[in-house]
Amino acid sequence: MTAGTMEQGMQRTSGDVSSERPDAELGAAVPKVIEARHVRKIFAGTHGEPAVVAIDDISFDIRRREFTVFLGPSGCGKSTTLHMIGGFEQQTEGSLLLNGQAIRGPGPDRGIVFQDFVLFPWRTVLGNIAFGLEMMRCFTRAEISERARHYVEHLGLAGFANAYPSTLSGGMKQRVAIARTLAVQPEFVLMDEPFAALDAQARDRLIVDVSLIANEQNTTFLFVTHDIREAIRLADRILVFSPRPARIVESIAVTLPRPRDAYSAELLDVDRYMRSLIGTSPED
Amino acid sequence: MENRGEATPGEPESATTYTSSSATAVAGSPDGRSRLYPSRSTLIGTTSVCLFALVWQGLASSGVIPAVVLPGPLDLVARAIYLAGPSSNPPFQLEGDILLTLSRLLGGFAVAALFAVPVGIVSAVSRPIALVLMPFVGVFMAIPALAIVPILMLLTGIGNATDFTVVVVTAFIPIVVYVYDGVRMIDRKYLWTSRSFGARSGDVFWHVIVPAAIVPLLAGFRMGMGYAWRSLIATESLTALTGGLGYTIFQASQFFDTRTIYLYMVVTAVLGFAIESAFRAAEIRTAVRWGTLASGKR
Numbered sequence: 001m002t003a004g005t006m007e008q009g010m011q012r013t014s015g016d017v018s019s020e021r022p023d024a025e026l027g028a029a030v031p032k033v034i035e036a037r038h039v040r041k042i043f044a045g046t047h048g049e050p051a052v053v054a055i056d057d058i059s060f061d062i063r064r065r066e067f068t069v070f071l072g073p074s075g076c077g078k079s080t081t082l083h084m085i086g087g088f089e090q091q092t093e094g095s096l097l098l099n100g101q102a103i104r105g106p107g108p109d110r111g112i113v114f115q116d117f118v119l120f121p122w123r124t125v126l127g128n129i130a131f132g133l134e135m136m137r138c139f140t141r142a143e144i145s146e147r148a149r150h151y152v153e154h155l156g157l158a159g160f161a162n163a164y165p166s167t168l169s170g171g172m173k174q175r176v177a178i179a180r181t182l183a184v185q186p187e188f189v190l191m192d193e194p195f196a197a198l199d200a201q202a203r204d205r206l207i208v209d210v211s212l213i214a215n216e217q218n219t220t221f222l223f224v225t226h227d228i229r230e231a232i233r234l235a236d237r238i239l240v241f242s243p244r245p246a247r248i249v250e251s252i253a254v255t256l257p258r259p260r261d262a263y264s265a266e267l268l269d270v271d272r273y274m275r276s277l278i279g280t281s282p283e284d
Numbered sequence: 285m286e287n288r289g290e291a292t293p294g295e296p297e298s299a300t301t302y303t304s305s306s307a308t309a310v311a312g313s314p315d316g317r318s319r320l321y322p323s324r325s326t327l328i329g330t331t332s333v334c335l336f337a338l339v340w341q342g343l344a345s346s347g348v349i350p351a352v353v354l355p356g357p358l359d360l361v362a363r364a365i366y367l368a369g370p371s372s373n374p375p376f377q378l379e380g381d382i383l384l385t386l387s388r389l390l391g392g393f394a395v396a397a398l399f400a401v402p403v404g405i406v407s408a409v410s411r412p413i414a415l416v417l418m419p420f421v422g423v424f425m426a427i428p429a430l431a432i433v434p435i436l437m438l439l440t441g442i443g444n445a446t447d448f449t450v451v452v453v454t455a456f457i458p459i460v461v462y463v464y465d466g467v468r469m470i471d472r473k474y475l476w477t478s479r480s481f482g483a484r485s486g487d488v489f490w491h492v493i494v495p496a497a498i499v500p501l502l503a504g505f506r507m508g509m510g511y512a513w514r515s516l517i518a519t520e521s522l523t524a525l526t527g528g529l530g531y532t533i534f535q536a537s538q539f540f541d542t543r544t545i546y547l548y549m550v551v552t553a554v555l556g557f558a559i560e561s562a563f564r565a566a567e568i569r570t571a572v573r574w575g576t577l578a579s580g581k582r
Contacts, residue, residue, distance in 0.1 A: 086476070086480060087480075088476050105479070106476060106479045106480040107480070107482060108480065108481055108482035110480060111480060111481075112476065112477065112480050114473055114477075116473070118471065118473040118474060118476075118477050120474070120491075120492070120495070120496075121574045121575065121576045122495035122496075122498070122570065122574050122576075131478075131481060131491070132481035132482075134491075135478070135481045135482050135483045135484075135487055136481075136482065164573070164574050164575050165574075165575075166574060166575025166576060167575060184481060
């Protein structure tokens with residue numbers, strides 16, 4: 001597959017993806033908000049087990065408002081990369097800068113959405129969405145309630161504001177988690193395989209909804225998945241991770257407008273190309 | 285009837301169908317709390333207790349068993365009225381004994397919980413602290429409370445302080461153990477999530493750790509209360525002159541006053557049941573309502 005046949009919706013860069021790359025859409029004028037340089041992560045072995053090199057040596061840049069997808073096989077270190085950006089883990093070597101600063105722990109500038117939702121079961125839908133707003137300590141009760149209700153509506157949760165998470169389906173739970181994250185208007189939204197536990201219909205609707213949210217929000221999205229179709233439907237740029245220890249083998253810019261029809265000719269082209277690159281059969 | 289499972293395939297999720305599915309969700313939600321505890325189960329429980337009392341009274345009235353071995357419920361009621369009344373013998377004061385024992389129990393328990401919960405949480409969060417503290421918990425778990433009573437009596441004299449301290453010590457250990465285990469079981473992503481919202485330590489404690497560990501926390505409270513309750517009754521019988529249910533049971537046994545012994549046993553059981561019900565109610569208002577704990581309807 002050559003660049004000639006793929007010129008429609010994507011551009012690819014191999015090797016060191018942190019160097020200047022032909023990013024037609026974003027351009028060099030958009031500031032880099034995350035810069036990773038030769039990041040390496042080793043998990044020390046516990047109870048006599050050997051240490052594991054999770055991430056070998058990765059470097060990449062992420063620009064403001066870019067929707068970046070980390071794509072790779074399960075257990076390849078892409079979630080660990082996301083957790084390091086979230087401040088939950090620390091790299092063993094290399095530098096990881098967020099707006100030019102080294103990352104020191106988690107913060108409200110980076111919201112995170114997990115595969116298993118991690119809703120607070122002791123809070124209602126509204127209470128979960130209000131959590132981050134309460135922690136900010138700069139709003140009155142009325143303001144918190146009003147903003148939380150806005151996100152209830154925004155994520156299609158009307159009528160469920162007072163329900164407890166245990167009564168919701170997986171798709172609804174993930175909507176609550178996304179609303180909870182968006183409610184504090186973080187600069188970054190980190191999503192760690194957010195749709196992996198959902199049924200096909202719920203996943204499809206959420207891909208469309210997240211596409212629309214990404215279009216309208218002034219937010220940088222980082223999205224981890226092992227699902228090629230999810231990646232190509234959402235990403236401005238896909239960083240393809242190798243199996244562990246992780247390296248980035250490819251950076252692919254997808255310039256088609258969102259929301260993207262999963263069965264459009266262009267997207268199927270990108271899909272076919274990605275599969276040839278990664279070497280998987282359809283539906284891995 | 286309850287829709288509390290995981291994703292139901294095909295469940296409507298598009299915005300247009302939310303209203304139709306909201307009705308079922310609300311009907312199945314734990315807000316209809318009365319249904320979690322159907323009054324029928326209360327009815328069955330009450331009936332069985334009444335039947336038991338009836339058979340007991342029949343057995344006592346028939347004269348098959350001498351009244352001194354098995355007084356009937358009516359005898360106990362008469363005894364209770366006498367002991368609670370103005371004409372009763374000073375050392376046997378039913379309401380005074382109840383008040384004394386309950387105040388020792390609840391006061392000591394409150395002190396134990398106040399210290400045990402933070403100790404359990406801190407041990408669960410910090411490995412060095414756990415390494416230092418947990419051996420002591422293991423050691424004290426093995427020592428029966430009654431063994432320390434003579435030492436406490438030497439230390440604090442014969443009085444309230446001994447009974448009170450026994451409650452604190454016996455309630456403390458199980459609460460620490462349950463909280464320690466419960467907090468370690470919390471999914472670390474709860475903590476990650478709360479910290480990614482900028483939650484402070486106090487917020488994490490009250491808004492995340494306590495509710496996330498509420499079931500083991502209440503289990504620790506129940507165990508602590510159970511141990512403390514039994515130890516207290518036994519200690520009261522040893523620390524004579526201090527009054528309380530245990531003291532009176534012991535005194536009455538000296539005179540073979542079986543009616544008083546039976547009466548105090550019933551009172552002890554009823555109070556224990558009331559305390560257990562309070563914990564059960566706390567569980568229903570929290571974890572059962574949230575749908576994280578089965579209602580355990582009988």
